Amino acid sequence: MKDGKINVHYVTRVEGHGNIVVDLKEGAVKELFWEIPEAPRFFEAMVRGRSYADAPHITSRICGICSIGHTIASLQGIEAALGVQPSEQTVLLRKLILHAETVQSHTLHVFYLAAPDFLGVNSVIPLATTHKEPLLKAIRLHRLANEWSDLLGGRTTHPINMVVNGWTRLPTPDELRALRQHITEAIPDLEAWVGIFKTLDIPDFERETEYLALQRDDEYAFYDGAIASTDGGTTPVPQYREKIHEFVVPYSTAKHTNAARESFMVGALARFNNNYQKLSPLARWAAEEMGLKPVCYNPFMNNVAQLVEVAHCLEDGVRIINELLAMGLKEEDRSIEIKGGTGPSTAPSTAPSTSLRAGLRTGVGATEVPRGLLIHEYTVDDSGTITGANFIIPTNMNHNNIERDLKALVPTVVDKSQEDITLALEMLVRAYDPCISCSTHLLNVEFV
Amino acid sequence: MMKPRIAIFDFGCCEGCQLQIVNLEEEILDLVGLVDVVSWREATTGHSDDYDIAIVEGSITREAEMERLKGIRQNAKILVALGACAHIGGVNCLKNFFEMDEVLKYVYGQDAKHFDTIPARPLSAVVPVDYAVPGCPIDRKEFVEVVKALLLGKKPPIPNYPVCVECRAKGNVCVFDKGMTCLGPVTRAGCGAICPTYGNKCEGCRGLVDDPNLDSHKEVLQEHGLTVEQILNSFRMFDGYMEVAK
Numbered sequence: 001m002k003d004g005k006i007n008v009h010y011v012t013r014v015e016g017h018g019n020i021v022v023d024l025k026e027g028a029v030k031e032l033f034w035e036i037p038e039a040p041r042f043f044e045a046m047v048r049g050r051s052y053a054d055a056p057h058i059t060s061r062i063c064g065i066c067s068i069g070h071t072i073a074s075l076q077g078i079e080a081a082l083g084v085q086p087s088e089q090t091v092l093l094r095k096l097i098l099h100a101e102t103v104q105s106h107t108l109h110v111f112y113l114a115a116p117d118f119l120g121v122n123s124v125i126p127l128a129t130t131h132k133e134p135l136l137k138a139i140r141l142h143r144l145a146n147e148w149s150d151l152l153g154g155r156t157t158h159p160i161n162m163v164v165n166g167w168t169r170l171p172t173p174d175e176l177r178a179l180r181q182h183i184t185e186a187i188p189d190l191e192a193w194v195g196i197f198k199t200l201d202i203p204d205f206e207r208e209t210e211y212l213a214l215q216r217d218d219e220y221a222f223y224d225g226a227i228a229s230t231d232g233g234t235t236p237v238p239q240y241r242e243k244i245h246e247f248v249v250p251y252s253t254a255k256h257t258n259a260a261r262e263s264f265m266v267g268a269l270a271r272f273n274n275n276y277q278k279l280s281p282l283a284r285w286a287a288e289e290m291g292l293k294p295v296c297y298n299p300f301m302n303n304v305a306q307l308v309e310v311a312h313c314l315e316d317g318v319r320i321i322n323e324l325l326a327m328g329l330k331e332e333d334r335s336i337e338i339k340g341g342t343g344p345s346t347a348p349s350t351a352p353s354t355s356l357r358a359g360l361r362t363g364v365g366a367t368e369v370p371r372g373l374l375i376h377e378y379t380v381d382d383s384g385t386i387t388g389a390n391f392i393i394p395t396n397m398n399h400n401n402i403e404r405d406l407k408a409l410v411p412t413v414v415d416k417s418q419e420d421i422t423l424a425l426e427m428l429v430r431a432y433d434p435c436i437s438c439s440t441h442l443l444n445v446e447f448v
Numbered sequence: 449m450m451k452p453r454i455a456i457f458d459f460g461c462c463e464g465c466q467l468q469i470v471n472l473e474e475e476i477l478d479l480v481g482l483v484d485v486v487s488w489r490e491a492t493t494g495h496s497d498d499y500d501i502a503i504v505e506g507s508i509t510r511e512a513e514m515e516r517l518k519g520i521r522q523n524a525k526i527l528v529a530l531g532a533c534a535h536i537g538g539v540n541c542l543k544n545f546f547e548m549d550e551v552l553k554y555v556y557g558q559d560a561k562h563f564d565t566i567p568a569r570p571l572s573a574v575v576p577v578d579y580a581v582p583g584c585p586i587d588r589k590e591f592v593e594v595v596k597a598l599l600l601g602k603k604p605p606i607p608n609y610p611v612c613v614e615c616r617a618k619g620n621v622c623v624f625d626k627g628m629t630c631l632g633p634v635t636r637a638g639c640g641a642i643c644p645t646y647g648n649k650c651e652g653c654r655g656l657v658d659d660p661n662l663d664s665h666k667e668v669l670q671e672h673g674l675t676v677e678q679i680l681n682s683f684r685m686f687d688g689y690m691e692v693a694k
Contacts, residue, residue: 039460039509040563045551046542054685057651061539061584064464108470125485128477139473146471154646156471157464157585161646168647 001418002027034403044389052078052384060158067158068101069369076365077376095223096320097152099313104145105370106306109433111138118200137189144186166334180321194286206297207408210261211270220278222368228274231260237366263400266372268305283312300431395434455487455499459506464585465531505530507540507568521575529571532584536655537689540568584653607637615641634660653686
């Protein structure tokens, strides 16, 4: 197909609404837009006037899939603003539940939403007859992740138990041992899927770009760290505005983002590319088996990187449980004192908080959710009331990169039928696992 | 007999309630055997406007969505509101307590003029709704019960008694006795009092029971030291639309 328009209205099997619009002339891309028609929900405006304690429960509702990650970023931001240092036990449990979300979200995406493309069907439902055994293994892994979130958070989505400076319910040692057992039993299911992915035909497409992810010296960073780039250097989280720039493009109302280059990517592939050395042995084995090496510039390999991270989270989950059992869990005092009138505690140097009046303080939280770096920033007053907020969502950071990838992909598939071009474009978007419901600061594209 | 045709749609929300349907795992395959899912963008490719039951998640937050919802209502014999956003407005209505222009400017700054938004509202503010699956998120088991009832042509079994009933049955220490405040006395049960059971308070995500004694509950909250502003705030988390609609 050399001339004509492709209009994919609502890419299916993604979380939220996105459209792809392409105008081809003589085999060249005349215009291409990755359009986001999702309704914005204005969470940053909504949390104003609420108590600091409400923030994690409200912002969890930004996203059904990343509700644990939003809760954690929110807790971190609030705790930073209030000068609260959560205990080692609290942090370890948060790391453990964040792994549950990563496994839950990655398995949902890789097995239920992306795998149908690679296996030539239109949804996961036909796999029940064509690929019954692998599907049952996928379901077991997904269910394990849900049980894992249920145990720690109280339920799968919108966790109840995580609050500022602690947990309202701790798992018992027996529950942790049972979870450890279930995780260990799930590893062969994961290994079987690595065997399947090894044989799949992943599109061969590369476009060099920058990858951003949190980084730590002592572990493969999910919970916290500094913002690292494959182009070199790290940025402390409170200074995130110095690294990540939002800007408006001429043809669009959209806020796009960039860092060192024209666009960047966050998510599983970005973490893998930055932090490969810190992966667990099982995860490194999975990467080798499936031919994933850093730095990988093929966005379709994000699916593979997600499977590698599932391996890491299973293995690291067992390690964290062992550490918690060795420490022995105890009920802790969660009460906090809001110390008044000292001004911002962690004000980012370029944030509007430089003009804060006395008694207000800001804090920034950043964590790696399944789709990448997530930032929550809050300003809180003396009474503990939120007066301002800013959230930066991973899918928003990826939109600019998705659009540039789509533009680069079209010429490589332009000789195919319209149907095949459409499938290739949709598969590329799905590879990013976009989570469009996270609808703050949406990168809306308007057409002329 | 032709299988009932089901379509699933979403408006402004986190899509966490649809996720609970996915989380049914094997059970979803049993349900899928009893119905024809003709449209479900989040999980499958393909779409049809020919359906009997529409399951709709999310709140209405833009003018254009009202027309889309009216279209869905016309096509469907039965319309089910899925989750708090569709049922009572949910957290989306927190923005209704600000001016829309101010909210737009706060989030989008000088680009605000390119976006449109209206005060968030539940589906029932726009079209007649036949049934609701309450909660934020919905309870997976309750969803299955609702679908089963619809397939049998029965009224779905949603409780009309307060969360306190379930909370007491669980043997929980009353949240008020722990020095906290709670919306359990006026909130519709069916969640198994999950939040108080895990050491939190009821935040009212399932909406009010049919005849809530709101004034006496407000008195109870006041007796426990909450100011009028704090009481309104606690209801606003999920139930803010109720206050604005009056």
